[in-house]
Amino acid sequence: MNAHCTRLHLFMDGELSESDAEGFRNHLPRCAACEGGLRDLLQLELLAARALGTGVVEAPAAKPEGNVVALGAWVRRNARVVAPLAMAASLCAVFVPRMMPAAEVPAVVFLDNQPTRELEARLFDPRADKHRPYSPMRGGADGLEAGKVTLPLRPLAQMEERKDFRGIVAAYVLHGQWQQAQAVLAREPESLARNIDLSVVALQEGRYQDALMLLDKPVVREHPRNAQALWNRGLALRALGQKDAAAAAFEQVAELDEPGWSDEARGLAKGLREEVAR
Numbered sequence: 001m002n003a004h005c006t007r008l009h010l011f012m013d014g015e016l017s018e019s020d021a022e023g024f025r026n027h028l029p030r031c032a033a034c035e036g037g038l039r040d041l042l043q044l045e046l047l048a049a050r051a052l053g054t055g056v057v058e059a060p061a062a063k064p065e066g067n068v069v070a071l072g073a074w075v076r077r078n079a080r081v082v083a084p085l086a087m088a089a090s091l092c093a094v095f096v097p098r099m100m101p102a103a104e105v106p107a108v109v110f111l112d113n114q115p116t117r118e119l120e121a122r123l124f125d126p127r128a129d130k131h132r133p134y135s136p137m138r139g140g141a142d143g144l145e146a147g148k149v150t151l152p153l154r155p156l157a158q159m160e161e162r163k164d165f166r167g168i169v170a171a172y173v174l175h176g177q178w179q180q181a182q183a184v185l186a187r188e189p190e191s192l193a194r195n196i197d198l199s200v201v202a203l204q205e206g207r208y209q210d211a212l213m214l215l216d217k218p219v220v221r222e223h224p225r226n227a228q229a230l231w232n233r234g235l236a237l238r239a240l241g242q243k244d245a246a247a248a249a250f251e252q253v254a255e256l257d258e259p260g261w262s263d264e265a266r267g268l269a270k271g272l273r274e275e276v277a278r
Contacts, residue, residue, distance in 0.1 A: 002027075008037050109155045109171050119174065121200040121235055122228040122261075124193040128170035129228060131260025151175040169197050178204060192218050192226065199232045203239070211236040227256050231265065238272065247272035 004027040010016050011024045028034050107113040110128045116135035123129055151171060159167040165184055172181035182201055188194045195214045202211035215233040223229060234249035250272070253265035 005031060005034055008034055105155050105158075105167070106152060108149055108152060109167075109174075111149065111174050114149075119200070121203045122196070122231045123166075123170045123173060123200055124196040124228055125166040125170040127167065128174060131258070131264070134264065149175065151177065166193055166197070173197070173200060173204075192223055192229070196226075196228045196232060199229075199236070203232060203235055206239075208236045208239040212240070225252070225256065227253050227258055227261065231261070234265075234268065238268075243272045243276050247276070 004024050007016060007020070007024055011021060016024060024034075028038065105127070110125075110130075111117070112127075112130065115132065117132040118135065118137050120134055120136065156168060156171060158164075159171070165188060169181050169184050172178070172184070178201060181197075185194060185198055185201070195218055199211040199214045202208070202214065211232060215229050215236070219226065219229045219233055230249050230253050234246045234253070237243075237246035237249060247269040250265040250269035254262045254269060256262060
């Protein structure tokens with residue numbers, strides 16, 4: 001590694017002087033680490049742009065939030081470097097998924113390697129709905145500390161190739177990438193799965209009445225024993241101050257005898273009943 005290897009993100013963000021940028025361009029073909037890093041960042045842009053329903057966009061005046069890198073102007077300035085790497089990134093996104101079975105999703109994608117969970121609500125995808133003790137992050141505006149665990153790119157490309165939208169939404173939500181999750185959900189037709197995942201977004205944004213509206217119809221009329229819908233409905237009712245109704249929703253979850261979830265639901269219901277009694 002040399003001094004150029006520490007400048008990849010500065011190069012991507014257009015923050016190097018012209019002479020330093022030219023030096024990095026000359027360094028890039030001779031450094032496998034920098035070339036791989038640039039390819040990963042380009043693949044992330046391709047995935048994010050596809051999720052958001054956009055192409056590569058003009059770089060805004062302010063630096064974009066999250067992991068979405070605006071590359072329009074940068075791509076034009078560095079076309080001779082980007083062209084082969086972008087081709088490699090797109091080929092990786094399209095062809096590599098076919099080479100690996102669907103089951104081989106790294107634990108980090110759905111945070112299976114974490115001892116606790118930071119998201120109190122429940123997603124529809126069973127891979128993202130494995131019970132772990134709830135331990136909210138403190139001091140973060142989003143509840144989840146986005147970026148603490150990096151979301152790998154290749155599994156996202158694999159899931160997109162398989163049109164595994166539930167997995168994509170779950171991965172984005174678990175890693176705090178709410179804008180990307182909403183963009184995927186916006187393209188889906190109405191369904192129980194979509195309503196449950198949308199209710200997670202609504203709860204995250206403090207839109208408790210919206211979450212309740214998304215869940216009332218499927219819970220009351222069509223899927224009265226769906227654990228994820230009942231759970232999220234309980235969270236929305238609790239936030240709205242309807243503690244008796246929230247306790248009833250959690251008691252319904254407790255009756256389903258789900259490992260871990262039923263015990264936690266029972267504890268939540270008990271706490272709410274005690275609050276009402278006091």
